[in-house]
Amino acid sequence: xxxxxxxxxxxxxxxxxxxxxxxxxxxxxxxxxxxxxxxxxxxxxxxxxxxxxxxxxxxxxxxxxxxxxxxxxxxxxxxxxxxxxxxxxxxxxxxxxxxxxxxxxxxxxxxxxxxxxxxxxxxxxxxxxxxxxxxxxxxxxxxxxxxxxxxxxxxxxxxxxxxxxxxxxxxxxxxxxxxxxxxxxxxxxxxxxxxxxxxxxxxxxxxxxxxxxx
Amino acid sequence: xxxxxxxxxxxxxxxxxxxxxxxxxxxxxxxxxxxxxxxxxxxxxxxxxxxxxxxxxxxxxxxxxxxxxxxxxxxxxxxxxxxxxxxxxxxxxxxxxxxxxxxxxxxxxxxxxxxxxxxxxxxxxxxxxxxxxxxxxxxxxxxxxxxxxxxxxxxxxxxxxxxxxxxxxxxxxxxxxxxxxxxxxxxxxxxxxxxxxxxxxxxxxxxxxxxxxxxxxxxxxxxxxxxxxxxxxxxxxxxxxxxxxxxxxxxxxxxxxxxxxxxxxxxxxxxxxxxxxxxxxxxxxxxxxxxxxxxxxxxxxxxxxxxxxxxxxxxxxxxxxxxxxxxxxxxxxxxxxxxxxxxxxxxxxxxxxxxxxxxxxxxxxxxxxxxxxxxxxxxxxxxxxxxxxxxxxxxxxxxxxxxxxxxxxxxxxxxxxxxxxxxxxxxxxxxxxxxxxxxxxxxxxxxxxxxxxxxxxxxxxxxxxxxxxxxxxx
Numbered sequence: 243x244x245x246x247x248x249x250x251x252x253x254x255x256x257x258x259x260x261x262x263x264x265x266x267x268x269x270x271x272x273x274x275x276x277x278x279x280x281x282x283x284x285x286x287x288x289x290x291x292x293x294x295x296x297x298x299x300x301x302x303x304x305x306x307x308x309x310x311x312x313x314x315x316x317x318x319x320x321x322x323x324x325x326x327x328x329x330x331x332x333x334x335x336x337x338x339x340x341x342x343x344x345x346x347x348x349x350x351x352x353x354x355x356x357x358x359x360x361x362x363x364x365x366x367x368x369x370x371x372x373x374x375x376x377x378x379x380x381x382x383x384x385x386x387x388x389x390x391x392x393x394x395x396x397x398x399x400x401x402x403x404x405x406x407x408x409x410x411x412x413x414x415x416x417x418x419x420x421x422x423x424x425x426x427x428x429x430x431x432x433x434x435x436x437x438x439x440x441x442x443x444x445x446x447x448x449x450x451x452x453x454x455x456x
Numbered sequence: 457x458x459x460x461x462x463x464x465x466x467x468x469x470x471x472x473x474x475x476x477x478x479x480x481x482x483x484x485x486x487x488x489x490x491x492x493x494x495x496x497x498x499x500x501x502x503x504x505x506x507x508x509x510x511x512x513x514x515x516x517x518x519x520x521x522x523x524x525x526x527x528x529x530x531x532x533x534x535x536x537x538x539x540x541x542x543x544x545x546x547x548x549x550x551x552x553x554x555x556x557x558x559x560x561x562x563x564x565x566x567x568x569x570x571x572x573x574x575x576x577x578x579x580x581x582x583x584x585x586x587x588x589x590x591x592x593x594x595x596x597x598x599x600x601x602x603x604x605x606x607x608x609x610x611x612x613x614x615x616x617x618x619x620x621x622x623x624x625x626x627x628x629x630x631x632x633x634x635x636x637x638x639x640x641x642x643x644x645x646x647x648x649x650x651x652x653x654x655x656x657x658x659x660x661x662x663x664x665x666x667x668x669x670x671x672x673x674x675x676x677x678x679x680x681x682x683x684x685x686x687x688x689x690x691x692x693x694x695x696x697x698x699x700x701x702x703x704x705x706x707x708x709x710x711x712x713x714x715x716x717x718x719x720x721x722x723x724x725x726x727x728x729x730x731x732x733x734x735x736x737x738x739x740x741x742x743x744x745x746x747x748x749x750x751x752x753x754x755x756x757x758x759x760x761x762x763x764x765x766x767x768x769x770x771x772x773x774x775x776x777x778x779x780x781x782x783x784x785x786x787x788x789x790x791x792x793x794x795x796x797x798x799x800x801x802x803x804x805x806x807x808x809x810x811x812x813x814x815x816x817x818x819x820x821x822x823x824x825x826x827x828x829x830x831x832x833x834x835x836x837x838x839x840x841x842x843x844x845x846x847x848x849x850x851x852x853x854x855x856x857x858x859x860x861x862x863x864x865x866x867x868x869x870x871x872x873x874x875x876x877x878x879x880x881x882x883x884x885x886x887x888x889x890x891x892x893x894x895x896x897x898x899x900x901x902x903x904x905x906x907x908x909x910x911x912x913x914x915x916x917x918x919x920x921x922x923x924x925x926x927x928x929x930x
Contacts, residue, residue, distance in 0.1 A: 251749045253782075257756045264760070301741070326748050353755025355763050 243366055246286050247272040248279035248293040248305050249324075254349070258292065261352070265359045276304030283312035283319065290343065290366035295325040295332060306332055318342030322365045324349050328375040330383070334455045337448065344448075345371035345407070361407075370407035370447040377405040380454040392434050400427045405450050523689055530692035531649055533588055534642035537699055540577070541631075541638030547574045548631035558615070568614040571624055578627040578707050585700035585707075589693070593700075596623035596709035599904070599922075622710070630706040641699040645692035652685030728900035731893060742793050750786035754779050802841050806831045810841050811862060818848060823861040830925035832871055836901055840864075840873060840921065843894040843905070847875035847917040850890065855879025855915055866925055873919045881913035891917070 245267050249255040252274075259269050271282040275298045283291055291312070297304040309321045320343030323336060333346050343365035351373065352358045361371035381402060384390050393401065396417075403413045410428070414421040428446075432438065437449050551574055554566035575597070582593040598621045601613065618624050655678055709717070761775035794800070802810035808826045815822040831837065844862060851860045857879030864873045885891050885907055895905045903921030 251745060253753045254749055254756075257753050257760075261756060261760055264764070296744070326744055326752070349752045350755060352752065353759040355756070355759040358759075 243267045243290065243363075244270045244286065244288040245362070246270060246279070246282050246288040246291045248274075248276075248282075248291065248297060248308065250274040250294060250297050254294075258352070261355065261359075262292070262362070267362070275299060276308045279305060280308040280312055283308070284315050287316050287319070290320045290322060290362055292322050292324065292362065294349075295323055295329075303332065306335065310335060313342070318368075320365045320368065321345070322347065322362055322371065324352075328373060328379060330376060330379050330455070333372065333376045333380070333451070337451055337455055343368045343370065346376055347371060347373045348375055364407060370451070372406050372447075372451065374402070374406055377402050377454075380405070380451075384454060389435050393431060397427050397431050397434075400424060401431055401450065404428065404431075404447060405454060407447050527645070527649060527689045527692055530696055531646040531688075533584070533696055534645045534692070534699075536642075537581075537584070537638045537696075538642035540581070541635045541642070544574070544577050544631040545635050547577060548628060551628055551631075555619070564608070564611050564615060568611065568618055571618045571628075574627050574631055575618075575624065578630060581630075581703050582707055585703055589697040589700040591697065591700035591704055593704045593708045594714075596626070596707070596713055597621060598623070599902075601906075622713070626706050626710075630703065633706070634703065637702045638699060641695045641702070644695050645688050648684040648688035648691075651681050652683075652688065655681040656685075724896075724899040724902075727896040731896050731900075739793065739797065742789070742796075746789040746793065747786045750782045750789065754782040754786065757782065798838060799841065802837060803834075807837045807840055807864065810837075811844055811864065814841075814845055814848065815862065818852060818860075820852065820857065821859055822848070823859070825861070826864040828864060828866055828925065830866075830927045832923050832925055836871065836921060836923045839897050839901060839903070840871060840919065843898060843919050844873055844875055846890045846894045847919075850883065850917075851875070851877040851879065851915070854883060855881075855913070857913070857915075869922055869924070871921050871923050871925075875917045875919075877913070877915050879913050879915060880911075881909045881915050882911045883907060883909035883915050894919070 243266070245262055247255060247258055247262070247269055249258060249272070255272055255274065259272055262269055270286050270288060273279050273282050277299075279291075279293065279297065291309060293305045293309045295303050295306045297308070306323060309323060313319050313321065318341045321336070322343075322345035323332070324347055325332070326349050328346075328348055336344055336346055345361055345365040347358070347361060351361070364371050381390075381398070390398070399417065400413055403416060408416070410421050410424050414424045417424070435450075435453055437446075437453060547570060551567070551570040554563045554570045557563035558567055579595070582595065585591040585593050598617070601617055757775045757779040761772040761779070764775070765772040799810055799813075801813045805813070806828070808828055811826060812824060815824060832840070844864075848860065848862070851857055855877045857877035860875065860877040862873065862875050864871070866872070885895070891905065891907065898905055898919060898921055901921050901923065903919065905920075906918045907916070908918075909915040
């Protein structure tokens with residue numbers, strides 16, 4: 243799996259390269275600023291881009307902007323965005339370019355190496371990986387949403403895990419129930435929120451996120 | 457004075473009646489100002505409530521002694537104003553002569569002294585206006601420049617400072633034009649009291665002892681002069697207030713001066729806001745790229761080590777060692793950051809200790825002379841500490857000096873710090889430079905910074921800031 247890495251702090255860049263390499267990923271380019279990131283993404287067309295939101299020269303959301311722009315040039319380019327703080331606005335901007343794998347994680351998540359690598363693979367495979375922090379902020383924002391209040395607590399739990407990008411099997415394991423039960427919950431949720439239940443995995447997650455992000 | 461007492465404690469008819477009239481006038485509250493003024497008298501215990509006042513009213517002696525005291529105080533104050541204004545006239549002529557003699561050289565010595573004396577007199581009158589009549593007159597003077605040195609040059613600087621301040625000339629004008637105002641308004645209450653009393657004493661004396669009276673006034677004449685007594689009671693404080701207003705017309709800052717000051721304040725405030733926003737941005741950046749990043753890397757290393765512990769213990773050990781270094785560095789970075797925000801030693805030992813600690817860490821010897829009887833407020837201490845730190849950092853970076861000295865003192869309400877070195881000199885204040893930032897930060901406290909740095913040295917950075925010191929905190 244070919245990876246392009248955009249991270250300006252040497253310490254973290256080197257750490258991430260070592261980590262990804264150890265899990266059989268090939269870091270084809272590791273850059274430390276926005277313009278170079280855009281060039282690297284367009285030239286290398288990697289299987290996945292791992293990108294820090296804040297990059298030089300502006301030290302604002304340069305990384306995010308470069309990733310979104312790269313997706314315009316390379317449709318469906320999978321992007322996993324890392325950030326030291328969670329900003330639902332950024333999640334929304336990422337989702338607006340919604341085709342291909344997407345992820346938005348707090349940098350803290352790299353300490354859970356196994357799950358982080360899993361997230362990179364999910365995104366590379368066209369899936370979604372949203373930080374639980376983003377999801378919970380989105381859910382808080384919708385605390386007074388009439389339709390969301392119709393959901394049972396269990397259904398809300400399932401919705402949150404679904405928004406993070408977990409598969410039905412993953413949710414079932416996490417909540418220690420059968421996959422069949424999860425299927426039932428999900429179809430209830432989709433009915434209550436007027437979403438289409440027959441979407442495939444990733445588009446389903448995106449539908450949920452788009453709903454929450456609206 | 458004893459005459460006044462006699463008059464108002466005497467139970468002679470007409471005076472008593474007119475006195476009552478005066479009381480009634482006050483009690484109806486038609487002149488809220490005059491009651492306030494009376495309540496503000498020095499012998500007064502504070503504002504009276506309505507019922508209390510009525511109790512007093514029923515108690516004639518109490519009311520009369522109060523009125524007598526107030527009138528007496530007013531008369532004395534008026535007299536003081538009149539006499540002081542005459543003293544001011546003397547100072548006026550002295551000042552004019554000394555300014556004229558500037559050309560002859562001797563004025564350089566005399567002019568600042570006489571002009572400051574006029575200023576002192578004007579300040580006294582401002583204080584009286586506030587205490588006696590409740591008229592607040594703001595101080596219009598420009599701040600004393602920082603650069604004033606000793607010797608002849610210092611005297612010239614003082615002359616320039618005083619002569620270029622419009623407030624000096626307005627003070628002088630008041631010293632002259634205020635004389636007739638002070639004499640008339642100041643002596644009028646006393647005149648009225650004396651005129652009224654004289655009628656009482658003369659007529660009463662004629663009645664009792666058959667004193668000879670050159671021109672016995674007509675009945676209406678007597679009424680007129682007697683009427684002056686209550687009139688003095690009522691209008692005395694008003695006349696004093698009128699005098700205060702007259703003084704304010706020349707002694708208060710002009711509209712232009714106020715506008716200029718407001719402009720200056722607005723500018724220094726916006727600079728302070730900019731400076732603090734930039735400071736917050738710097739702190740956020742330092743945290744984001746420093747301690748936060750190190751903690752992320754720490755977590756990554758530990759997590760990674762966990763994964764490879766079984767299969768590759770050597771790698772796990774390396775990762776853990778790196779993690780330890782990372783945590784140490786994160787702590788060091790947090791410490792540096794905290795020191796940059798507010799050095800702990802500044803919180804614990806104040807400016808004195810913090811500057812001492814600072815100089816200990818510098819690579820060149822610094823002579824310290826710090827005399828502070830107490831501690832300034834925390835924001836002032838912090839601003840001053842960073843100002844001194846910046847000045848010393850410049851010494852090390854630019855001056856190629858092998859000695860520096862820091863002097864911190866507090867006198868006449870101003871905290872003064874001088875940072876000097878024996879380096880090459882020729883320093884300037886480039887826009888966007890560190891000292892400009894210090895200047896902005898000090899300006900937020902009405903503080904100023906001056907740099908003298910002739911080519912070849914020495915360089916002196918002088919910082920001054922008006923503030924109050926509290927007793928040393930423990």
